[in-house]
Amino acid sequence: MSNMNVIVEKLLAIDGALAAAIVDSNSGMILGSGGSGVDLELAAAGNTEVVRAKTKTMKSLGLKDNIEDILITLGKQYHILRPIDKQDGLFIYAVLDKSKANLALARRKVLDAEQALVM
Template structure:
């Protein structure tokens, strides 16, 4: 089992094209940890904003009566992919992993696979 810091380092090194990664809490909007980003991309602002995306989707699913779990949410931009994977298991029910990828360098299928694997092994 890996802690948040180790999990984020693993994502950033194993997933080609990674620009930023974070673990966030979608009840508070706070980041528990982050790597990457920079002056032009504030990961903490992105985590806070994406909590609204998750909450909206969960609310819509509730209104529709869907008894499903979200595996992941993909947002495709001109030059980037933003991938959100919700935590599963004890202690991770309100958490999500957030990954920003360079669209031209990343393999989206491999990124999704690695993100799920890291989420499963992450210990909070």
């Protein structure tokens, strides 16, 4: 049984969290989401392309490694994309208010949420 809603709530409890989602990187569709301040449907689709591009680049370079997370830093926000190790093709997407978030702690809590996800 999936606990996606619990995981999304966990992500939204991170200091400075604005929105969070679990996204299928094969289709760009959101499987679970919450929060506000960003159009998650549009952001999920766009960030799916980011994850795909990085994965393709790593493959082209012959890198035998995994993406831990991808950080996009904007003027007022952090966007964290974290592929889910135990569920190929899914990633966690978290949007944080830069003025309220502790980036190191947020990255750790996103990792904790990933590890707690049951599919």
